[in-house]
Amino acid sequence: MAGETVIAKTPGSNILLASTSEPYLHYYHGGEVHCRGTAGGVSTAFDSLLKQYGGTWVALGLGSADREVVDSKNKVNVPPGEGKYCLKRVWLSKKEEESGLALASNSMLWPLSHVVHVRPQFQEDAWEQYNILNQKMADSLAKEITDDTVVWINDYQLALCAAYLKKLKPGAKTGFFWHIPWPGFEAFKIFPWKKELLESLLQNNLIGFHTDEYTKNFLYAVQKLVDCKVNEREVTTAEGNKCLVKTLPIEIDYAGISQQAQNTTRGDVEKIRKHYQALNRKLIVAVDRMDYTKGISEKIKALDYLFTSKPEYVNKITLLQIAAPTRTNLAEYKKTLEDALTATDAVNWKYAIGDWKPVIFVNDFVPLKEIIALYRAADVCLVTSLHDGMNLVSKEFIASNPGNGMLVLSQFAGASEELKEAVPVNPFLIESIAKGIEQALEMPEVEKKTRMDEMKKTVSQNTIFNWADSFIKILAMQQVNGV
Numbered sequence: 001m002a003g004e005t006v007i008a009k010t011p012g013s014n015i016l017l018a019s020t021s022e023p024y025l026h027y028y029h030g031g032e033v034h035c036r037g038t039a040g041g042v043s044t045a046f047d048s049l050l051k052q053y054g055g056t057w058v059a060l061g062l063g064s065a066d067r068e069v070v071d072s073k074n075k076v077n078v079p080p081g082e083g084k085y086c087l088k089r090v091w092l093s094k095k096e097e098e099s100g101l102a103l104a105s106n107s108m109l110w111p112l113s114h115v116v117h118v119r120p121q122f123q124e125d126a127w128e129q130y131n132i133l134n135q136k137m138a139d140s141l142a143k144e145i146t147d148d149t150v151v152w153i154n155d156y157q158l159a160l161c162a163a164y165l166k167k168l169k170p171g172a173k174t175g176f177f178w179h180i181p182w183p184g185f186e187a188f189k190i191f192p193w194k195k196e197l198l199e200s201l202l203q204n205n206l207i208g209f210h211t212d213e214y215t216k217n218f219l220y221a222v223q224k225l226v227d228c229k230v231n232e233r234e235v236t237t238a239e240g241n242k243c244l245v246k247t248l249p250i251e252i253d254y255a256g257i258s259q260q261a262q263n264t265t266r267g268d269v270e271k272i273r274k275h276y277q278a279l280n281r282k283l284i285v286a287v288d289r290m291d292y293t294k295g296i297s298e299k300i301k302a303l304d305y306l307f308t309s310k311p312e313y314v315n316k317i318t319l320l321q322i323a324a325p326t327r328t329n330l331a332e333y334k335k336t337l338e339d340a341l342t343a344t345d346a347v348n349w350k351y352a353i354g355d356w357k358p359v360i361f362v363n364d365f366v367p368l369k370e371i372i373a374l375y376r377a378a379d380v381c382l383v384t385s386l387h388d389g390m391n392l393v394s395k396e397f398i399a400s401n402p403g404n405g406m407l408v409l410s411q412f413a414g415a416s417e418e419l420k421e422a423v424p425v426n427p428f429l430i431e432s433i434a435k436g437i438e439q440a441l442e443m444p445e446v447e448k449k450t451r452m453d454e455m456k457k458t459v460s461q462n463t464i465f466n467w468a469d470s471f472i473k474i475l476a477m478q479q480v481n482g483v
């Protein structure tokens with residue numbers, strides 16, 4: 001299928017991808033160098049893409065052994081042993097990492113964009129380091145650009161990258177994807193460098209968002225703050241750059257994931273299923289990065305509420321929460337983990353019986369193969385993001401589960417716009433999550449199958465490959481100022 005795509009048909013087309021997160025990291029363990037994939041939407045999505053198409057991915061090298069394995073140009077072929085594409089690493093100083101990445105990206109722009117009432121922490125110095133980070137990435141990208149290169153920059157950590165890149169390569173055509181929500185103006189207007197941020201983003205030739213709401217919010221901010229002309233969704237800046245703003249919801253490798261679910265994990269799935277069925281228990285699976293936007297404590301507290309209000313569920317359901325460590329150096333994230341562990345201890349202490357405990361909490365990276373086995377075995381997949389750009393977990397569950405499970409999905413995840421047959425919940429209200437869990441558990445088999453089939457139809461219609469094709473096709477048609 002990927003062989004028929006626009007990218008494959010464009011002779012010599014060369015994808016140059018940029019993100020701060022890398023798809024594979026090398027680390028020391030027991031004195032030896034090991035390699036593993038990384039958790040996160042951008043890593044998962046673009047890894048499946050570049051494995052098909054090849055290309056170069058420029059990302060920050062943050063693994064403890066990342067420097068050990070690269071060549072003199074900071075490049076290493078990945079995945080290990082397969083060498084499908086080139087990963088080029090950029091190194092940051094401690095200060096750039098702590099301020100430009102951790103403080104500016106993750107303590108300013110992340111809470112600013114996700115409206116979950118965590119206050120962004122603004123600092124002049126962090127913004128300076130953010131500029132340096134973006135400049136470094138642009139320098140590294142510039143060295144890789146040839147005539148047929150398509151430059152695709154990803155996410156809020158690199159919002160200034162195109163502006164720096166175009167100083168070095170004025171003719172470069174760049175597309176940018178903003179993977180998180182773009183907030184309404186009331187939330188956005190407190191950002192001290194808002195005009196600079198918008199003006200830099202508008203130096204791209206294409207900007208993509210997951211939902212129409214984010215696209216509209218962005219265009220509203222542009223019209224309020226930037227000297228430009230807006231015609232429908234095309235922005236022309238005072239300098240004459242044309243930037244198209246499009247809604248392009250990200251997809252997954254549906255065929256790849258459902259194939260993997262059907263073939264390679266059958267033994268594992270049966271083992272998990274049999275274990276729960278023998279004990280007459282239902283399995284609820286939740287998979288997230290350990291981030292405060294994902295509503296992890298909320299779902300554990302909802303389970304506690306469910307047991308209190310409906311004691312018949314005690315000893316009948318288990319929540320398996322897989323939470324990948326992320327941004328562990330930030331206080332807000334340490335607190336999120338502590339809160340989740342406290343909530344887990346509380347519910348387990350109250351309700352555990354014999355060898356059963358209501359919540360199994362795994363604070364670790366888990367390989368996708370195992371996650372897919374869990375999605376397939378699960379009776380319920382529970383997604384309670386307080387705010388989420390899209391949420392790929394919900395789509396991965398739909399692709400993996402045979403149709404006898406059910407998705408409980410936050411109304412505030414971008415995915416809820418597409419997955420209308422999921423059970424919707426408001427994660428800010430514990431009772432709403434508990435009711436959603438109950439509705440999913442009690443849903444008649446026929447209804448579950450009908451709803452799951454509809455969602456499978458939706459998710460399988462568009463794949464990550466079509467998504468990337470559309471993005472690159474639209475980008476290819478854009479004109480570059482002065483070229």
Ligand code: ADQ
Nearest residue numbers: 039040041044179288323324365366388389390391392393
């Ligand atoms: P994320 O916030 O990282 O992505 P999400 O879209 O759910 O959120 O993607 C998470 C990915 O990481 C999934 O592929 C999942 O399987 C994987 N993952 C999660 N926990 C894991 C674990 N413990 N071990 C291993 N893998 C794990 C950002 C935005 C989202 C948007 C994506 C893509 O915040 O809203 O959907 O980018 O645009």
